[in-house]
Amino acid sequence: MTFADDAIAWYDQNARDLPWRQPTTSAWGVLVSEVMLQQTPVVRVEPAWHSWMARWPTPAALADDPPSEAIRMWGRLGYPRRAMRLHACAVAIVERHGGVVPDDLVQLLALPGVGTYTGRAVATFAYGQRHPVVDTNVRRVVCRAVQGKPDAGPATTSADLTAMAELLPPEDARAARASIAFMELGAIVCTARAPRCTICPFEEVCAWRRTGQDLPAGPSRKPQRYAGTDRQVRGLLLEVLRHATAPVPRQRLDLVWPDEVQRARALAGLVDDGLVEPLGANDFVLAGDGPSL
DNA sequence: TAAGCGTGGTC
DNA sequence: TGACCAAGCTT
Numbered sequence: 001m002t003f004a005d006d007a008i009a010w011y012d013q014n015a016r017d018l019p020w021r022q023p024t025t026s027a028w029g030v031l032v033s034e035v036m037l038q039q040t041p042v043v044r045v046e047p048a049w050h051s052w053m054a055r056w057p058t059p060a061a062l063a064d065d066p067p068s069e070a071i072r073m074w075g076r077l078g079y080p081r082r083a084m085r086l087h088a089c090a091v092a093i094v095e096r097h098g099g100v101v102p103d104d105l106v107q108l109l110a111l112p113g114v115g116t117y118t119g120r121a122v123a124t125f126a127y128g129q130r131h132p133v134v135d136t137n138v139r140r141v142v143c144r145a146v147q148g149k150p151d152a153g154p155a156t157t158s159a160d161l162t163a164m165a166e167l168l169p170p171e172d173a174r175a176a177r178a179s180i181a182f183m184e185l186g187a188i189v190c191t192a193r194a195p196r197c198t199i200c201p202f203e204e205v206c207a208w209r210r211t212g213q214d215l216p217a218g219p220s221r222k223p224q225r226y227a228g229t230d231r232q233v234r235g236l237l238l239e240v241l242r243h244a245t246a247p248v249p250r251q252r253l254d255l256v257w258p259d260e261v262q263r264a265r266a267l268a269g270l271v272d273d274g275l276v277e278p279l280g281a282n283d284f285v286l287a288g289d290g291p292s293l
Numbered sequence: 294t295a296a297g298c299g300t301g302g303t304c
Numbered sequence: 305t306g307a308c309c310a311a312g313c314t315t
Contacts, residue, residue: 039298039299039300040299040300040301041301041302043302044300044301044302076299076300076301077299077300078298078299078300078301079298079299079300080298080299081298081299082298082299154294154295193303193304194304222295222296224296224297224298226299226300229297229298230297230298231297231298231299231300232299232300234298234299235299235300238299269297269298273298
């Protein structure tokens with residue numbers, strides 16, 4: 001048996017029943033799920049995914065609405081730039097690919113908001129191709145079980161892809177299943193904080209467990225502050241704009257944060273990022289809610 | 294390469 | 305309670 005075989009056998013018995021894993025789910029549905037899952041936990045994504053897919057079951061449907069609607073529907077999933085990019089992605093799919101999510105990895109990677117992980121995930125999970133798919137879970141599992149290291153540290157994309165590629169079975173379908181199995185293992189068993197080694201299919205062969213013990217050295221990624229940062233102010237500003245049904249006067253936005261300098265910087269950042277548009281001299285709207293559209 | 298980007302839950 | 309974490313991407 002190999003790591004991949006063990007992982008697949010475990011996955012067959014323990015996989016969560018998530019809607020985007022249904023065989024009937026479209027490539028668009030898979031793509032939407034992957035973007036939503038970038039840094040947002042499954043429990044929060046699931047209801048949002050259902051709402052999103054009910055409203056926009058195809059890229060063309062989303063492309064027909066303004067970005068502001070996508071930003072509103074995104075709700076509180078976080079990192080709302082993803083909503084904007086997903087909208088831009090839908091537009092690009094319509095323009096470049098006739099409304100069909102491409103199955104070619106290079107074309108996928110050229111889409112807005114689609115990076116190394118997401119492009120490979122769609123090619124693999126939606127189209128059944130054989131690619132190494134490495135997210136934070138896979139990185140952690142491979143580093144521990146195969147390489148015997150406590151944690152993977154910052155992403156080292158090229159090396160990670162190579163390491164995972166060596167574990168993939170030769171057949172496309174099993175390779176895809178191995179990738180999702182490694183991800184699920186990292187999410188459910190080989191977790192960052194308290195790995196449940198006693199129920200792990202790799203328990204007997206895990207290099208980390210054999211050689212060392214449990215000793216995750218430090219935080220696996222750089223600690224990120226939130227309170228008091230521009231990110232928090234952007235979030236507060238956007239929260240107001242999301243719920244607005246009419247252009248929002250600057251005076252209303254002034255209420256969300258006391259520091260004028262930081263507030264202005266955050267608002268300018270949202271405009272720069274294309275999430276917000278100034279309207280006239282004193283009002284603001286979500287991108288696409290302006291009269292220009 | 295590292296920093297910036299939301300939000301909420303856990304311990 | 306604050307630190308850490310959650311299917312990353314872009315610049």
